[in-house]
Amino acid sequence: MQSLTARQQAILDFIRRYMAEQGMPPTRADIGAAFGFASPNAAESHLRALAQKGAIRLEPGSARGIRLPEGMLEQVSERLDAHLRTVTERLSLPLVGRVAAGSPILAQEHIESRHAIDPAMFMPRADYLLRVRGNSMTGVGILDGDLLAVHNTAEARDGQIVVARVEDDVTVKRLRRRSDGIVELIAENPDYAPILVDPSHTPLAIEGLAVGLVRDGFAR
Secondary structure: OOOOOOHHHHHHHHHHHHHHOOOOOOOOHHHHHHHHHHHHHHHHHHHHHHHHHOOOOEEEEEEOOOOOOOHHHHHHHHHHHHHHHHHHOOOOOOEEEEOEEEEEOOEEEEHHEEEOHHHHHHHOOEEEEEEOOOOOOOOOOOOOOEEEEEEOOOOOOOOOOOEEEEEEEEEEEEEEOOOOOOOOEEEOOOOOOOEEEEOOOOOEEEEHHHHHHHEEOOEO
C-alpha cells in the first residue's frame, strides 16, 4: 500500500472504526457527514484515491461497496469482537454464585455467568447479581434461588437490605445499628434470629445494597 496523506489516513481510520462498530462499511454520506464535506462527490474522490493506493477496494453499484484488504479485515474483526464484548458487558450483569471464604465477592472464580439485564434498570445502578441461598428473607419476597440485584457500595443506611460479610460469611439481611455500637443483621423470617455483630471484635463489611430482584428471567 502506498503512503497516504493525513486526510486519507483519517478517512481510512474512520472506515475501519465504522466497520468495527457498525459491522458494515459507511456510505459516502456517512463519510461526508463525519468530515464536513459539502457533497458526496468529495467523499467519492477520497475513496477513489484510497483505492488507487491499495488501501481499499470499491465495488461499483453499491452504496456501501467499500472493502478492506484481508489483513485489515482481520484487524476490523478483532476490533468488532472487542466492541461487542464491551457492549455485552455494559448491558449485562455478572452472576455471583457461592463466595469463597475471605475472597472478594466479584472475584472472577465466583462469576457463574452473565445475564442480559441492563444495570440501569435499577436505582441505584446494579453492579452484579447474587444468587440467594436460604429462606431468611422470605418476608420481603426474597426467596431461595432468587437473583438479587446489588449495587456495589460499602455504605448503607439503617433499615436497608444489604449484602454483608461477617468474618468469612456473606449474608443478605436488613441492617440496623444500635446505640451501643452493636450491628444487627435482621432476617425477614421469624424462624431466624438476628445476627448480632460487635464490629470492634468481629470483622464486618458491607459488600453492597440490594436494589432489586430477578426471578424467572424478569427484573423486579
